[in-house]
Amino acid sequence: MGDSEKGKGSYLDSLLNLDSLRKSLIRQEDTIIFSLIERSKYPINSPLYNDTGPGDLSSSLLEFFIKESEGLQAKVGRYASPEENAFFPNNLPSSLLDPPNHAPVLHPPAAAVNINEKILNLYLRTLLPLISVEGDDGNYAVTAASDLQCLQTLSRRIHLGKFVAEVKFRDAPEDYIPAIRAKDREALMKLLTFQKVEEKIIKRVEKKAMIFGQEVELDENDNKGKCKVDPCVVSRLYGEWVIPLTKFVEVEYLLRRLD
């Protein structure tokens, strides 16, 4: 087996193992928190989000930026990965690369679950005002790039729920199949919930936001203790949106698992 084959084997194994998926979710907390810290450098820059952009642009400047960026990334194979979901999946160009030659990990009809519209609305309406200050510094390109980074890291984390659901289903099909057949969302939610795991995550992300967002000074007395992103916003983000949306993806995936 060549190096690339070995790599593929362990990559697929890691997507079918609850411990390694949870490790990946923990590592993604760092990426999400750093992306929020980056976005908080810029003010809201609201002209980016106006319904119509400059000139004859019929969408917001941010939507235009996301569509064009996704088009470019699609050509380099981003959406050939089952972990990636586009915000504007219609009419994306094909990848220039050969498709991956391993068996799909996810159940094909269920793999199409995509809740990015919800994530985008939540980001724009609720999260952005909590992490950026009022104002307009005209830095629209870097602000849009920063928005896209936040959106993609959040989307990746939340949609990893499909893999978590697949592993849980494979581990105990006899528990899940009756609830899926009965389309019983509540029973599915109960089966896939681990309260203790959630409580730990919410505490950990608050602590990480406190540590990652500190001003680092050589003289400890100069550290005023102000964080770049409010740790309470990060724990709220996880408790009220990230974890519930991940669970929503898990349920949506499972409901299609027997199709």
Ligand SMILES: O=C(O)C(=O)C[C@]1(C(=O)O)C=C[C@@H](O)C=C1
């Ligand atoms: O770790 C799991 O079992 C998951 O399903 C992921 C997750 C999460 O979003 O972090 C969601 C539901 C569980 O209650 C715990 C954690």
